[in-house]
Amino acid sequence: EDQVTQSPEALRLQEGESSSLNCSYTVSGLRGLFWYRQDPGKGPEFLFTLYSAGEEKEKERLKATLTKKESFLHITAPKPEDSATYLCAVESSGTYKYIFGTGTRLKVLA
Amino acid sequence: DTGVSQDPRHKITKRGQNVTFRCDPISEHNRLYWYRQTLGQGPEFLTYFQNEAQLEKSRLLSDRFSAERPKGSFSTLEIQRTEQGDSAMYLCASSLISNEQFFGPGTRLTVL
Numbered sequence: 001e002d003q004v005t006q007s008p009e010a011l012r013l014q015e016g017e018s019s020s021l022n023c024s025y026t027v028s029g030l031r032g033l034f035w036y037r038q039d040p041g042k043g044p045e046f047l048f049t050l051y052s053a054g055e056e057k058e059k060e061r062l063k064a065t066l067t068k069k070e071s072f073l074h075i076t077a078p079k080p081e082d083s084a085t086y087l088c089a090v091e092s093s094g095t096y097k098y099i100f101g102t103g104t105r106l107k108v109l110a
Numbered sequence: 111d112t113g114v115s116q117d118p119r120h121k122i123t124k125r126g127q128n129v130t131f132r133c134d135p136i137s138e139h140n141r142l143y144w145y146r147q148t149l150g151q152g153p154e155f156l157t158y159f160q161n162e163a164q165l166e167k168s169r170l171l172s173d174r175f176s177a178e179r180p181k182g183s184f185s186t187l188e189i190q191r192t193e194q195g196d197s198a199m200y201l202c203a204s205s206l207i208s209n210e211q212f213f214g215p216g217t218r219l220t221v222l
Contacts, residue, residue, distance in 0.1 A: 004152075032209045034209065034210075034211075036213075041216075041218075042215055043112070043114075043201050043214050044153065044201075045213070046112075046210055046211070046212060049209045049210055087153075089153075091209065095166065096141075096143075096158040096160075096165060096166045097143070097166060097168070098143075098145075098155060098211065100152030100153050100154070101152050102151055102152050
């Protein structure tokens with residue numbers, strides 16, 4: 001059964017303190033791995049798509065990487081406005097649905 | 111604003127009543143998805159449309175839930191005989207190709 005596990009559940013960082021969020025996945029055939037950001041009371045906002053092991057994507061202070069078993073979202077020198085829940089999802093071959101993890105709640109303190 | 115709109119944004123209903131939600135996707139997107147999200151959880155897949163055809167439906171979805179997408183444009187999600195366990199955020203997403211789903215703001219349902 002396809003499964004996505006995210007860790008840690010919650011993370012508190014000081015402004016400027018870099019860290020990484022983990023997304024471990026089990027899927028029959030990976031069609032794509034996706035990172036989203038979600039603010040309270042809003043829908044998820046698309047960040048990145050990764051398709052194959054070794055692929056990396058960057059956007060401002062965020063960098064996503066992918067291996068055959070997990071993905072990392074690296075946050076470099078975070079700012080308070082980076083505070084949000086970060087969700088990881090996978091799409092497997094033979095299905096149209098995303099399987100989401102439970103997310104990592106990130107709080108960046110000024 | 112992703113361009114996906116949902117209506118209403120909030121709905122409070124009594125147990126046993128029927129409710130209907132609407133989703134308007136980005137106009138050129140042929141794929142439309144419904145998800146349900148409860149507090150502290152990630153979105154849970156409910157159903158998928160490609161144009162007007164409903165191609166996938168979650169096994170977790172009871173017979174009380176039904177979705178339509180007439181003419182391949184907007185979509186509606188109806189819940190019949192609501193239960194307190196149906197209280198959640200209902201999210202709609204659309205995409206043009208099989209990735210990069212763009213989510214709407216959601217409809218928050220509270221069943222009293």
